[in-house]
Amino acid sequence: MSLSSPYNKLNPSLNRTGYFPLMLAVVLSVLLSACGPSKTIRTTHAGGPLPVTGALSQWPDEIRRGEQLSELDYYVTNDDEFVYLLINFKNNRLYQNALRFGFTVYLDGDTGFKQSFGITYPAGILHGLSPIPGARKSYLENPGWAAIPENARMLQSIEDQMHEQALIISRSNQKAPIIPVPVNFNNLRAQDLELVMNRTGNVMTLEMKIPIAGTRARQFAIDPGGNTFLLGFEIKPPSYEDVTGESPTQATADARQSQYDPYGRSRPDNTQQISNPALYYQLNETYSRWVKVQLADRRK
Numbered sequence: 001m002s003l004s005s006p007y008n009k010l011n012p013s014l015n016r017t018g019y020f021p022l023m024l025a026v027v028l029s030v031l032l033s034a035c036g037p038s039k040t041i042r043t044t045h046a047g048g049p050l051p052v053t054g055a056l057s058q059w060p061d062e063i064r065r066g067e068q069l070s071e072l073d074y075y076v077t078n079d080d081e082f083v084y085l086l087i088n089f090k091n092n093r094l095y096q097n098a099l100r101f102g103f104t105v106y107l108d109g110d111t112g113f114k115q116s117f118g119i120t121y122p123a124g125i126l127h128g129l130s131p132i133p134g135a136r137k138s139y140l141e142n143p144g145w146a147a148i149p150e151n152a153r154m155l156q157s158i159e160d161q162m163h164e165q166a167l168i169i170s171r172s173n174q175k176a177p178i179i180p181v182p183v184n185f186n187n188l189r190a191q192d193l194e195l196v197m198n199r200t201g202n203v204m205t206l207e208m209k210i211p212i213a214g215t216r217a218r219q220f221a222i223d224p225g226g227n228t229f230l231l232g233f234e235i236k237p238p239s240y241e242d243v244t245g246e247s248p249t250q251a252t253a254d255a256r257q258s259q260y261d262p263y264g265r266s267r268p269d270n271t272q273q274i275s276n277p278a279l280y281y282q283l284n285e286t287y288s289r290w291v292k293v294q295l296a297d298r299r300k
Contacts, residue, residue, distance in 0.1 A: 040228070041067055045296035046079040054198035054207045056086055069289060076231070078212065080298045082192070083107070083222060087206045087233075094287060095204055097235050099159070100125050102180075104169065106232035107210060110292065111225040114232065118169035119220075120180050121195050121206060126238065127167065127180075128158035137243050140283075141276055163197040168220060193220045212295070227295045235287040240280050248274050 044063045051058050056075065066075045071091040077084050085105065089095040102124030108116045120127075129135040132154075138145045145151055166188065167180035188195065194209040214221035222229050241247045274280050
């Protein structure tokens with residue numbers, strides 16, 4: 001993706017029973033995120049512009065060709081100028097993690113590098129808490145923190161405004177850090193990028209309309225360089241070190257779970273201890289899924 005936007009210049013105690021399932025989840029998430037797209041999906045041409053309402057019922061029947069994952073369903077189509085993407089969350093844990101940590105959709109040109117252009121929507125509760133010193137750490141570490149009336153009101157305010165908060169990721173080269181930047185919704189709409197969120201109970205639907213080709217007036221665009229692009233979904237919590245100031249390694253976590261040798265004798269502990277193992281593994285639950293999308297040919 002090529003952008004002349006100023007945004008790409010901005011650099012603003014588990015027991016043993018629970019240990020192995022969580023470790024498996026961590027290992028799987030790393031493996032999945034390291035792998036490339038496992039399949040290619042082909043869109044059906046929308047036939048013309050679609051209203052962006054967050055309701056699949058607004059799409060014509062002939063283009064409702066969805067892809068089903070265990071955690072979410074997603075639908076992709078395109079007209080001559082835009083890609084339309086609708087996502088239905090159907091896993092409550094994934095939904096809650098998206099609200100806490102933010103949900104990023106990557107749309108990368110097939111000839112470029114991964115994670116070059118992304119939209120984080122919702123931005124997440126942690127993003128809303130980040131300006132308040134110590135709030136993120138207290139929210140994650142202390143279950144009772146959210147029950148304090150003033151904190152509960154603050155969290156409710158963040159959730160109420162979540163449908164109008166988005167972050168943009170734009171990198172000009174693969175070595176540049178991934179730094180999501182807040183973007184005003186009016187600026188997004190002015191560049192023909194539309195985002196809609198519908199939430200009912202524990203169900204969330206997201207819909208996005210993204211320009212295919214970048215122009216001076218449409219600086220946030222996929223720019224596939226052909227008729228295919230990489231589509232990625234990611235939820236990436238902050239690092240344990242970022243939240244707590246501790247920097248344990250995986251060896252430290254293993255040592256925490258193996259304080260005794262096979263004969264029941266206490267082992268010397270020369271490693272930094274993890275003060276909150278449950279939080280350590282929670283913050284290692286990265287979600288990452290990738291596919292390749294082939295766009296329907298433009299209609300003459």
